[in-house]
Amino acid sequence: MMKTTDDAQGLPHEFFVDTWTVYKKIVQSNFMFHQAIYRTVDHLLQKRDSAPFSLLDLGCGDTENIHPLLLRRNVAHYVGVDLSEVALKLAAERLHNLRLKVELEVDDMVDFLERDDPQNFDVIFSGFALHHLSTTDKQRFLMAVKKRLTPEGEFILVDVFRDEGQDLPDYLDAYCGKMANEWKTLTEEEMDYAITHVREFDMPETLKTLEILASKAGLKRCETIEQQTWHRLIRIT
Numbered sequence: 001m002m003k004t005t006d007d008a009q010g011l012p013h014e015f016f017v018d019t020w021t022v023y024k025k026i027v028q029s030n031f032m033f034h035q036a037i038y039r040t041v042d043h044l045l046q047k048r049d050s051a052p053f054s055l056l057d058l059g060c061g062d063t064e065n066i067h068p069l070l071l072r073r074n075v076a077h078y079v080g081v082d083l084s085e086v087a088l089k090l091a092a093e094r095l096h097n098l099r100l101k102v103e104l105e106v107d108d109m110v111d112f113l114e115r116d117d118p119q120n121f122d123v124i125f126s127g128f129a130l131h132h133l134s135t136t137d138k139q140r141f142l143m144a145v146k147k148r149l150t151p152e153g154e155f156i157l158v159d160v161f162r163d164e165g166q167d168l169p170d171y172l173d174a175y176c177g178k179m180a181n182e183w184k185t186l187t188e189e190e191m192d193y194a195i196t197h198v199r200e201f202d203m204p205e206t207l208k209t210l211e212i213l214a215s216k217a218g219l220k221r222c223e224t225i226e227q228q229t230w231h232r233l234i235r236i237t
Contacts, residue, residue, distance in 0.1 A: 019197070020062065020087065022190050027065070029185045032128070033228035037158055038065055040226045040233050044156060045073045045123065052076030053122035056148070058109040059129025062090035066125070070098055077101045079121070081112045110137055113144030120150045127158040131204040135213070138205065142217035145236075155219070155236040160204045162230070172199055175230060207232070 027034050052074050057066055060080035070078060078100060082088055088104045095102050105112065109129065124145055133141060145155050162171040176195045186194060211222045219236050226233040
């Protein structure tokens with residue numbers, strides 16, 4: 001079953017196309033280590049295959065990266081949340097043949113988590129989205145995640161993190177410098193767009209800060225499963 005809910009928060013078509021075209025090229029070139037990281041996400045989800053489970057995907061985009069995992073794993077109910085109505089229309093086209101309950105909702109991921117909703121999830125997943133939130137909103141996010149997990153549930157987080165002792169300006173200089181030196185498949189215009197996006201919207205925390213925020217939210221354990229430079233896969237329970 002497919003349900004798509006739209007609201008006024010959907011992003012303009014031009015914004016999505018411009019951003020997503022560049023992002024897909026970055027993913028295809030594996031600059032952010034999507035291939036290795038999502039293989040490991042698949043292994044984590046495989047451990048739940050003995051029984052059907054529910055999965056909430058926050059900042060799901062067009063679901064290109066999570067789709068192969070949904071085909072293989074024993075997911076009974078998938079909910080994807082994203083601000084872009086255009087992205088979710090593409091996601092609906094991609095997921096419509098899956099033999100599981102699928103819901104796609106246009107919403108801010110913190111607002112979605114904080115809804116007065118009795119539904120909890122066995123797995124909450126977010127890929128490269130949390131670093132766009134302020135520290136205050138990350139705290140809200142994690143507190144809401146805690147409330148929306150089932151008793152044996154887990155939060156699987158894929159995101160970028162600053163090194164310990166590295167302030168945000170130094171991180172941005174280092175990350176953007178690596179982009180400029182190594183992301184050679186991007187055109188000059190695409191590179192300028194990508195670097196501008198990172199400098200304007202990226203606010204990653206250190207792992208220690210994330211652990212403090214998670215502890216304040218009542219989450220007990222942050223376990224780094226995989227690390228590729230500043231990119232980490234973390235399991236939080």
